[in-house]
Every structure is written in C-alpha cells, then in structure tokens.
Amino acid sequence: MNNIISKNIYNLLFVYGFLMIFGRVHGQEAVNKIPFTQFLASLETVFQVKFSYADNDVKSLRITPKNFTSLTEALKYASHLTQLHFQTIDDRYIAISPIRQNICGTLIDNDSGEPLVGATVFVPGTNVAAITNSQGKFLLSEIPLNTTITISYIGYQTIHATVESFLDENCPIFPLSSVIFQLNEVVVGNYITQGISKYIDGSFKLSAQKLGAIPGQIDPDILQTLQSQPGIESVNETISEINIRGGSHDQNLILWDGIKMYHTGHFFGLISAFNPYLTEEVTVIKNGTPAKYGDAVSGTIAMQTPNTINPKIYGGTGFNMLNADAFIQVPVSKKVAIQASGRRSLTDMIESPIFKAYFDRTFQDSNIESSLNNSSESDFYFYDFTGKVLYDFSDKHQLRSNFISVHNELDYNETTNDGTEESTLIQQNFATGGQLISKWNNAFSTDISGYYTRYLLDATTFNPGNTQELKQRNEVTENAFKVDASYRFSSQLKLWGGYHFTETGIRNSVFVSAPYFKRSVKEVIRTHSLYSEGSYQSNSTFIRLGVRINHYDKLNDTKIEPRLSINQYLNDAISVKVMGEVKSQATTQIIDLQEDFLGVEKRRWMLANNKDIPVMTSRQVSGGFDYNKQRWLISTEGFYKTVDGITTNTQGFQNQNQGRSTSGSYTVKGIEFLINHRTEKFNSWISYTYSLNDYYFKELTPSIFPNNTDIRHSVSIASSYDINQFRIAIGLSHKTGKPYTIPVKGNEINNTTIPSSINYDLPNNENLPEYWRLDVSSSYRFFFSDQVKGNFSIALLNVLGKENTLNTYYELTNNQTEVRKVNNISLGFSPNASFRLTF
Numbered sequence: 157m158n159n160i161i162s163k164n165i166y167n168l169l170f171v172y173g174f175l176m177i178f179g180r181v182h183g184q185e186a187v188n189k190i191p192f193t194q195f196l197a198s199l200e201t202v203f204q205v206k207f208s209y210a211d212n213d214v215k216s217l218r219i220t221p222k223n224f225t226s227l228t229e230a231l232k233y234a235s236h237l238t239q240l241h242f243q244t245i246d247d248r249y250i251a252i253s254p255i256r257q258n259i260c261g262t263l264i265d266n267d268s269g270e271p272l273v274g275a276t277v278f279v280p281g282t283n284v285a286a287i288t289n290s291q292g293k294f295l296l297s298e299i300p301l302n303t304t305i306t307i308s309y310i311g312y313q314t315i316h317a318t319v320e321s322f323l324d325e326n327c328p329i330f331p332l333s334s335v336i337f338q339l340n341e342v343v344v345g346n347y348i349t350q351g352i353s354k355y356i357d358g359s360f361k362l363s364a365q366k367l368g369a370i371p372g373q374i375d376p377d378i379l380q381t382l383q384s385q386p387g388i389e390s391v392n393e394t395i396s397e398i399n400i401r402g403g404s405h406d407q408n409l410i411l412w413d414g415i416k417m418y419h420t421g422h423f424f425g426l427i428s429a430f431n432p433y434l435t436e437e438v439t440v441i442k443n444g445t446p447a448k449y450g451d452a453v454s455g456t457i458a459m460q461t462p463n464t465i466n467p468k469i470y471g472g473t474g475f476n477m478l479n480a481d482a483f484i485q486v487p488v489s490k491k492v493a494i495q496a497s498g499r500r501s502l503t504d505m506i507e508s509p510i511f512k513a514y515f516d517r518t519f520q521d522s523n524i525e526s527s528l529n530n531s532s533e534s535d536f537y538f539y540d541f542t543g544k545v546l547y548d549f550s551d552k553h554q555l556r557s558n559f560i561s562v563h564n565e566l567d568y569n570e571t572t573n574d575g576t577e578e579s580t581l582i583q584q585n586f587a588t589g590g591q592l593i594s595k596w597n598n599a600f601s602t603d604i605s606g607y608y609t610r611y612l613l614d615a616t617t618f619n620p621g622n623t624q625e626l627k628q629r630n631e632v633t634e635n636a637f638k639v640d641a642s643y644r645f646s647s648q649l650k651l652w653g654g655y656h657f658t659e660t661g662i663r664n665s666v667f668v669s670a671p672y673f674k675r676s677v678k679e680v681i682r683t684h685s686l687y688s689e690g691s692y693q694s695n696s697t698f699i700r701l702g703v704r705i706n707h708y709d710k711l712n713d714t715k716i717e718p719r720l721s722i723n724q725y726l727n728d729a730i731s732v733k734v735m736g737e738v739k740s741q742a743t744t745q746i747i748d749l750q751e752d753f754l755g756v757e758k759r760r761w762m763l764a765n766n767k768d769i770p771v772m773t774s775r776q777v778s779g780g781f782d783y784n785k786q787r788w789l790i791s792t793e794g795f796y797k798t799v800d801g802i803t804t805n806t807q808g809f810q811n812q813n814q815g816r817s818t819s820g821s822y823t824v825k826g827i828e829f830l831i832n833h834r835t836e837k838f839n840s841w842i843s844y845t846y847s848l849n850d851y852y853f854k855e856l857t858p859s860i861f862p863n864n865t866d867i868r869h870s871v872s873i874a875s876s877y878d879i880n881q882f883r884i885a886i887g888l889s890h891k892t893g894k895p896y897t898i899p900v901k902g903n904e905i906n907n908t909t910i911p912s913s914i915n916y917d918l919p920n921n922e923n924l925p926e927y928w929r930l931d932v933s934s935s936y937r938f939f940f941s942d943q944v945k946g947n948f949s950i951a952l953l954n955v956l957g958k959e960n961t962l963n964t965y966y967e968l969t970n971n972q973t974e975v976r977k978v979n980n981i982s983l984g985f986s987p988n989a990s991f992r993l994t995f
Contacts, residue, residue, distance in 0.1 A: 189941055192217035192238065196252075203227040209252035213240070213300075218942060239301040254300030259322040263292045263307065266331040266551060267598065275309035275332075293327070307332070333551065349384075349839055349876060349885075351376075354782070354791075356698045357446075357721045358735050360385070362438040368839065369876040371887030372931025374476050374951035374988045378438050378459065379420060379428040384872060384887075386828035386843040387442055387795075388455070391865050391894050392962050393517075393982055396425025399865050400442055401797055402824030402849040403454030404806070406745040406759070407772070411458040412587070413544075413558050416451070418611035418632050418761060419585035422501070422538040422564055423478075424518045426983075429540055429562040429585070433472055433483045434497040436462045443778045443795065444721030444735030447687040447702030448640060448654060453741045453774035453799050463556065465493040465546050474947075474992030477508035479538075495544040504537040513986040520980060535567040552595045559588040579617045586610050603640040609633070613760065625669040630760035632743075634660045648693055652702070656685040660743060662763050679763040681742050682709045689719065696725040708742055711766045715740040715773065729785035733793070736777045744769060747808040758808075764801075770819055772801035780828075789832040796825045804853065807864055810965035811897035812916040813856060820853035822863050840875040862895040862920040884934040893924025896964045904975045905968070912972040924964060929982070930955045944995045953986040 192214045196207045198221070205227065217238055224230040231242045231250075243251045263272040271292025278285035279299065286294040296305070301319050308314045312332040322328060350368030354360045367376040370384060379395035382388050390397050397405045410417045412430060422429050441449070441456040449456050462485065471484030481499035488494060503511050515536075544558040566581040589607030596602070611632040618625045640654035663678040689702025704717040720736040745759040764771045780793030800821040804813055826847030833840050847870075849863035874887030897919050899905075906915040935949040960982035966975050 189218040189220050192219050192234075195219050195221060195234070199224075199227070199230055203230070204248070206249050207252055208249065213252065213254055214238075254302070256298040256300050257319055257323065258295070258297045259299055259305070259319060260293065260295045260327040261322060262327060262329045263288050263294070263309070264329060264331050265312075266333045269331075272309055272312070272332060275307065275312075277305060277307050279303055280306050331551075349841075352381075356693075356723045356731075357700060358444045358723070358733055359439055359441045362440070364432040364435045364438070367432075369878075369883045369885030369933060369935070371874050371876075371885045371933055372951050372953045373933055374949050374990045376432040377428045378430060378432055378435060379457075382438075382440060382457070384843070384874070385440070386830050386845045386870075386872075387793075387826075387847075388440075389845075389867065389870055389891070391867065392425075392980075394421065394425030395428050396421040398455075398457075399867075400455030401776075401795060401826070402822065402847055402863060402865055403774075403797075403799065404745075404865065406743070406761075406806075407452060407454035407741065407774075407799070409449055409452030409456045409458075411456075412560055413459070413461055413556075413589060414591065414605055414638075415558075415560070415587045415589045415607040415609055416634060416636070417560075417585055417587065418609065418634075419562060419583060422540070422562075423503075423514055423536075424564070424583075426514050426518065427478065427538075430459055430560075431481060431483060431497045431499055431540060431542060433481070434461050434485075434495060434542060435459050443737055443776050443797075444700070445719055445737050445739065446652075446700070447689040447704040447717070447719050448652065448656075450656070450685055450687075450704055450706055450717070450739065451658070451683070451741050451743070453739050453772045461542070461544055461558070462495065463546070465491070465548060470995065472992060472994035474990055475502070476949075476990035477506075477510050477988050478503060478514070491548045493546045495542075495546070497542045498539070499541075500539040501537045504535050510986045510988045513984050517981075517983045533569045536565070538562075538564040554593045556591040556593070557589070559586070561586045577617065577619050580615065582612065582614045584612050599644045601642050604638070605640075606635075606637045608635050611761065623670055625667075627665070627667040629663070629665040631663045631665075632660070632761050634658065649690070651688070651690045653688040654686075656683075656687075658683045658685070660763065662743070662761050664760060664762070679765065680710065681763050683707065683742065684709065698723040706740055708764070708771060711742075711764065711771065713766065713771055715771065730781060730783050732779070732781045734777075734779045737774075739774050741772045741774075744772065744803070744806050746803075746805045768817055768819075769803055770801040772799060774799045787834045789830065789834075791830045791832075792827065794825075794827045796823075798823045804856075807851075809864070809919075810963075811919050813853075813919060816856065818853055818855040820851060820856075820859075822849060822851050824849040824863070837878045838875070839877075841873075843872045845870045856919075858918065861918065864894065864920070866895055866920070868892045881937040882934070883936075884932070886930070886932045889927070889929045889931070891927045893926055893961065894963075895920035895923050898922050899966055899975055905972070912968065914966055914968060914975055924961050927960045927982075928956075928958055929953075929960065930958075940993075944993060947990075947992045947994070949990045949992075951988045951990075953988075954983055955985065957985040958982075959984070 200206060219234065219237055224233065234240065235242055239255050241253050241255045245251055263275050264270060265272060273288055273290055273292060275288040276285060277288065277294045277296065284296060286296050288294045299319050303319050305317050305319065306314065307317065307330060309332060315330065315332065349370060351363040351366035352360060362378060362381060364376045364378060367381065370381050373380055379398065382398065383390060387401050389399055391399055398408060400408060410420055420429050421427060437460045439458040445456055465487060466485055467487055469486050471482070473482035479499055479501045481497065483497035485493060485495045540560070540562045542558065542560045544556065547555040549555065562585045564583040568579040570577045587607060587609035589605060591603065591605040594602045613630040615628045636656065636658045638654065638656045640652065642650060642652045644650045659680065659682045661678055661680040663676060665676040667674050684707045685704060687702060687704040689700065691700040700721045702719045704719065706715045706717065717738040717740060722734045723731055725731045742764040744762055746762050748758050748760065762769055774797060776795065776797040778793055778795035780791065783790040798821060801819060802822060803819045804816045824847055826845060829844045831842050846868065848868065849866040850860055851863050852860050870891040872887065872889050874885060876883065876885035897916050898921065900915045900917050903915055906913045931953055932955055933949065933951040935947055938946045940946055961979050962982050963980040965978050967978060969976055
C-alpha cells in the first residue's frame with residue numbers, strides 16, 4: 157500500500173513539475189509580440205506620420221505593442237528595442253535605417269600570438285570587406301548593428317562575430333586557431349533526408365536536431381531512423397533487434413558519449429532509450445570500422461551529446477501520447493556548462509491508443525497475454541535521465557563528465573482461485589564516464605577517458621498456489637580506461653594510436669524458494685587492446701589503414717584485426733569505394749524461449765569461455781560507387797561477411813535445433829542500392845537491399861540452412877515535402893518474410909519420444925508472408941516569440957492497419973495430441989501526437 161501511495165505521489169510530482177516548467181515558459185511569453193511593420197502602421201495612424209524603410213531591415217523584427225503619449229516616446233522605445241535609427245525628414249516623413257558603427261580589430265595566431273597578415277574580414281552577401289595589415293589590424297566603416305562579420309584566413313578556423321561583440325572594447329583581439337583542411341570529407345549532405353550526411357570513409361552521420369521528416373516518426377528517434385538506411389533493419393520491428401547486414405543486435409557496438417551500452421530500448425524495444433534532443437550526432441558504420449572501435453562483429457552506432465560550451469541557455473520540453481520530456485543546457489561561466497535531460501512515460505497514468513497498440517504488440521507472446529482471461533492488473537512505466545558537465549581549462553584542455561540512467565519496470569498481479577500471483581520485471585542501464593581532451597599543439601592531441609556501465613535485468617514471481625518465489629537476474633558490469641593519441645604529419649597524412657583496457661563481468665543468478673534452489677555464477681574477462689591507424693587524403697583519394705590487437709587474458713586468446721577504407725574520386729560526381737575489416741567479440745546474448753523473465757525479455761548476456769561459448773570473429777569486404785550530381789544521388793555497395801563462433805543457443809531456434817548446444821558460423825552476401833532526389837522543398841528516395849544469409853553448423857543436419865534473419869528482399873520508398881512551417885512525409889516499407897520451420901505434413905507428431913514432440917521438416921524451409929507497412933508523419937512549426945518556438949507533430953504508424961506476421965512457431969497442445977500454430981503479429985494502426993517548446 158505504501159509503495160502504491162509513494163508511486164502515485166511520485167507521478168503527481170512529476171506531472172506538477174512538468175506543468176510548472178510549461179506554465180512558466182508560457183507565462184513569460186503571454187504578451188504576444190507583433191510584426192514591426194504592423195507596429196509602424198499603428199504609429200502612422202495615431203500620429204499622422206509616414207515611415208520609409210528598406211524591407212530587409214525590418215521584415216524579421218517583432219515588437220511588443222504599448223500605448224504612447226507622444227511620437228518622441230514611441231520612437232525612443234522602438235529604437236531601443238530594434239537598434240534602428242529614426243531620422244525626421246520633415247513634419248510628416250521619418251526615415252528608418254540601421255544604426256551603423258565603425259568597427260576595428262586585430263587578428264593573431266592562437267598559439268604563437270603573432271599577427272595574421274592578409275586575413276579577410278567581410279560582411280557576407282555584400283561587397284564590404286577589409287584585409288588585415290602588417291600588424292594584423294583591420295577597419296570596417298558604417299556597419300549596421302546586428303550584422304554578422306566573417307573572419308577568414310587560409311589554414312585557420314573561420315569565425316563569425318556580431319557587430320555588438322566589437323563594441324565591448326576598443327579594437328578587440330581575435331585569436332584564430334589553425335586547422336588542417338580536409339578535402340571532400342562529406343560525400344553527400346542531406347543523405348536521404350535533411351540531417352543525414354554520408355562521409356568519405358563509408359560511414360554516415362545523423363544530426364538529431366537537424367533531422368528531416370521520417371515517415372511514422374513523432375520524434376527524431378535515432379535508432380528508428382537508422383532503419384531507413386539500406387542494409388539496416390529489424391526483423392521484429394524493434395530497436396532492440398537492429399540487424400546490420402544480417403547480424404544480430406548483440407553483435408552491434410552501441411556507444412553513448414564513448415560508453416558502451418548494453419540496453420538500448422524502452423517498452424521492451426519499441427522506443428529508443430536515448431533522448432534525441434540532447435543527442436547532437438550519431439555515427440553509423442557498417443564496414444571499414446576505425447581501429448579505435450572494438451568488441452563487436454557487426455555494426456557500430458556511436459552517439460555523441462553536445463561537446464562544446466554554448467554561451468546561451470537553450471532547452472526544450474514536450475510530450476506525446478507515451479511520455480513527457482525536458483532538456484536544458486546552462487552556461488555557468490565562460491568555461492563551465494551543464495547539460496541535463498529527463499523523460500518519463502505516461503503509460504501508468506494515461507492509457508492512450510498507441511499505448512494499447514504497443515502493449516498488445518509487446519505482451520502477445522508472454523505469460524501476461526496468456527493469462528488475461530483471469531483477473532489481472534499490470535503497471536508499466538519507464539524513464540531516462542542524463543547529465544553532463546563541460547569544463548574548458550583553456551583552449552587546449554577540456555574536461556567532460558557525464559552519466560545516463562535508463563529504467564523500465566513492469567509490475568503484474570494475477571488473481572486466481574489460489575490467490576494473487578505477483579510478478580515484477582526491472583530492466584535498467586546506468587553508466588557514467590569522464591574524458592580529458594588535450595590539444596598540445598597544431599599536430600599532436602590526446603584523449604584520455606574512462607567509464608563504468610551496469611546493466612540489470614531482474615525478475616521476481618511469487619506463486620501463491622505452491623508458495624513458491626522465483627527470482628532471476630542477469631547483471632553486466634564493465635569498467636574501461638582508454639588512452640588515444642593522434643599526430644598530423646601534414647595536411648594529407650595523419651596517424652592515430654592508443655591503448656584500451658576493459659574489464660567485463662557478467663553474473664547470472666537464479667533463486668527458487670520451494671523446493672529451495674540457489675545458483676549465482678559470475679564470469680569476468682579483462683581485455684587489453686592496442687591499435688594503430690593512419691590515413692592519407694588528397695584532392696581525389698582517401699585511404700585509411702589500421703590494425704587492432706585484442707588480448708583476452710582469461711582465455712589466453714589474441715585476435716589481430718586489420719581495418720581498411722578506400723575512396724577514390726573518378727571525377728567531381730563519381731567515386732568508388734573499397735572497405736574491409738576483421739573484428740572480434742567476447743560478449744553475446746543467449747535466448748531462452750521458456751518462461752524466464754515473464755516470457756517478455758528472453759535474452760541474457762553471457763561471456764565467452766572458449767568452451768561452449770567461443771569468441772566470435774567476423775570478416776567483411778565490400779565495394780561500390782556513389783554518383784552525386786545535380787541533386788541526384790545513386791549509391792550501390794556489394795558486401796560479403798562471415799561471422800565465426802556463434803552458438804545455437806544465441807539464435808532463438810524454435811524447431812528441432814532448440815535446446816541443441818553447438819557452435820558454427822553464418823555467411824551473408826548481398827547488395828545495397830539507393831536512389832535519392834533532392835530539391836529545396838521536396839525529397840524522395842528508394843532503397844533496396846538483396847541479401848542471402850545462411851548458417852553453417854557442422855554438427856546439425858543439415859549443416860547449412862537459412863539464417864533466422866535472412867530477409868532476401870527489402871524495399872523502402874519515401875517522400876517528404878516542406879512548405880513554410882509545414883512538413884509532411886509518407887513512406888512504404890516492403891520486405892520478404894523471414895524463414896521458419898514447419899512440421900512434416902501428415903506426420904506432425906513424434907510419439908516415439910516421452911513426452912511426445914513435434915516432428916519438424918527441414919529447418920527454416922518456409923518463409924513468412926511478405927511484409928507491407930505504410931507510415932505517415934507531419935509537423936507544423938510556429939513561434940511564440942523570437943526565442944520560443946513551438947512544434948506540433950502527428951505520426952501514423954501502419955496507416956492501413958495491416959497485420960504482418962513477424963514470427964511463426966509451433967507447439968503441442970496440453971494433451972499432446974495436436975500441433976498448434978502460433979503467429980506473432982506486428983504493430984497495428986498506431987497514431988501518436990506531440991507538442992514541443994524549444995528556447
């Protein structure tokens with residue numbers, strides 16, 4: 157009872173705090189500003205005057221109206237707020253022009269303090285410019301206030317400053333930091349949609365704050381957006397099962413600010429666990445992985461929160477039909493800033509249509525769904541919090557410290573004739589880390605970092621019928637220390653190197669009260685890694701070659717992992733690429749298809765032991781070309797990948813191989829194809845992936861058969877359109893069904909065994925029906941003021957409500973005389989809406 161009261165108080169406090177934040181922001185903006193032209197028109201009517209001005213000087217201005225006793229008072233008020241000059245021509249006509257200032261400054265080298273001679277200082281879009289003299293000084297005359305000045309010098313970072321920044325002191329000094337110019341680093345910007353860029357090394361990056369419209373997405377969910385890329389998808393519609401070129405989700409390296417995350421989703425994988433509004437950039441790598449990344453045989457997803465101090469406070473808050481969230485960045489001083497974000501579900505307070513759709517999808521094949529005929533009550537909620545401190549000792553040394561906490565909890569009570577069965581499932585990931593970034597000179601820099609991460613999956617069930625309590629726990633703890641260094645020999649040649657130490661411990665525990673049984677096993681592996689990598693980049697050629705060496709001390713096993721990425725421009729529109737890599741991994745997730753963890757979460761982390769769980773090793777090569785010209789992008793890439801060291805108990809077999817324990821491999825080969833056409837307001841794309849993915853298990857019969865994630869054909873077609881503040885996107889997803897195993901027709905049950913069993917045909921010899929889904933999303937942006945912006949969005953998942961089969965398996969009825977077919981169905985029609993404020 158006390159727990160229920162405490163939880164309700166917590167919920168009320170959360171909602172109250174959210175409403176207080178919203179109310180305060182809204183209250184501060186209660187007095188609406190009007191366009192400045194409307195303000196001038198009212199003055200013309202009241203005081204019988206006429207204003208003359210250039211439209212460009214006033215069209216973006218807004219002002220709060222008020223009553224004036226005289227024209228002089230009105231002009232002083234307007235001049236103070238707009239920084240415009242009002243010149244009276246005669247009794248009737250008044251000319252308006254920007255207040256102009258003469259500005260000057262001095263440019264110096266940030267490292268040596270020497271003046272920079274011949275630098276260009278100019279006003280973009282005009283002919284106003286100046287060149288620094290022998291003392292590094294410059295002068296610009298009659299520059300309007302609110303104008304942005306650009307300072308540019310070859311070999312140095314370009315900086316931008318407003319006229320107001322020159323007025324704080326007489327002829328201020330501007331130190332410029334030197335940079336090495338990298339040619340053609342971005343192959344194509346706005347790749348598929350705004351905010352996604354493809355890079356010369358084969359990776360692509362997503363900017364959450366700039367992300368364009370993605371069909372069906374209410375928020376810029378990073379892990380959902382990834383699935384719009386060819387070669388990346390989820391066989392079961394979740395972000396907790398992202399398959400990159402046929403690999404399983406546990407084979408991906410997922411980093412948050414350099415910290416390895418062992419849990420990535422809310423609502424058991426239907427929602428990303430990472431707040432997109434404080435995720436500045438996400439790097440996704442399918443092949444040619446940089447040597448600094450290890451411990452994953454499939455893809456790499458590296459998320460980065462803002463890492464520079466913004467001198468202004470910014471943030472936002474919002475809610476949709478599943479959760480509410482807020483984020484903020486506060487500069488404490490010029491050298492210190494704090495970032496924070498929080499999100500909590502509303503699912504235990506409001507039962508929305510999308511919550512019901514998610515609930516039905518999540519629990520359709522669990523103990524909860526199978527017992528809904530009894531009197532039952534479930535309570536589910538999730539939250540995540542992040543925090544980060546940024547401290548710049550100087551321009552050369554930066555300290556960063558952060559944490560993230562992700563939590564999911566399900567409480568389920570079922571009342572039967574024997575009493576009330578109580579079950580609790582908790583899934584969480586807490587991580588914290590620190591980083592010291594040092595730039596010792598223009599060529600040499602270091603990055604020293606460390607982190608601690610802990611994943612916990614904990615389930616408790618009490619059965620009143622036999623007074624039995626069952627507790628299960630899967631816990632991962634990991635500590636890591638990393639030293640990375642880079643040295644640039646020239647504008648074309650750069651070298652990286654470093655040492656990484658990782659200690660990973662995994663504990664699996666089971667406790668049964670009656671009959672009494674208790675088991676707790678913890679395994680630990682310490683990994684020492686050295687890597688070295690060099691890159692060469694000219695006007696038309698990019699080559700990166702590296703090697704990583706991992707030593708697993710407990711296993712006395714050393715893996716050598718070469719890495720390669722080459723991109724060659726044939727002309728200004730066409731480039732060819734070749735990539736290759738070898739990678740290894742000592743962690744994996746086994747899949748228990750019994751009723752562990754309420755039958756909801758069936759995966760638990762395990763460590764390699766070189767006995768029944770070997771260290772996995774992958775080898776991959778790929779090659780293709782990109783054509784990018786006149787707003788058209790055509791990209792294709794073929795790939796071949798093998799992964800050795802997988803085990804049958806990590807694959808989730810639901811056929812004759814279930815319960816078998818042996819190791820093997822899989823081989824996937826295919827081709828990815830993309831066509832993207834972009835205009836200023838319209839963006840459309842079509843992506844297609846063909847892949848052939850087969851297992852090889854020497855001890856199974858047959859030894860070669862289709863992989864559980866074998867999706868032969870996958871097509872995505874989408875378009876987005878922007879007009880003023882309105883944006884809409886529509887997309888169609890289609891793919892062939894994944895394989896499954898059917899019983900032998902006419903001889904479905906094997907009665908020669910005790911108990912009876914299903915007599916299966918060849919493994920994975922049939923495919924599910926084809927998958928189709930149409931998604932739509934739209935948003936409208938508006939302004940409460942110059943500082944506060946609003947956004948209203950609607951997203952419709954599976955608009956046509958098509959029931960796609962995601963998985964099929966068979967089981968015997970209780971009397972073991974019939975075989976029952978079980979289908980897991982996709983999300984139905986799922987509408988969602990959100991409202992956001994940013995400032």
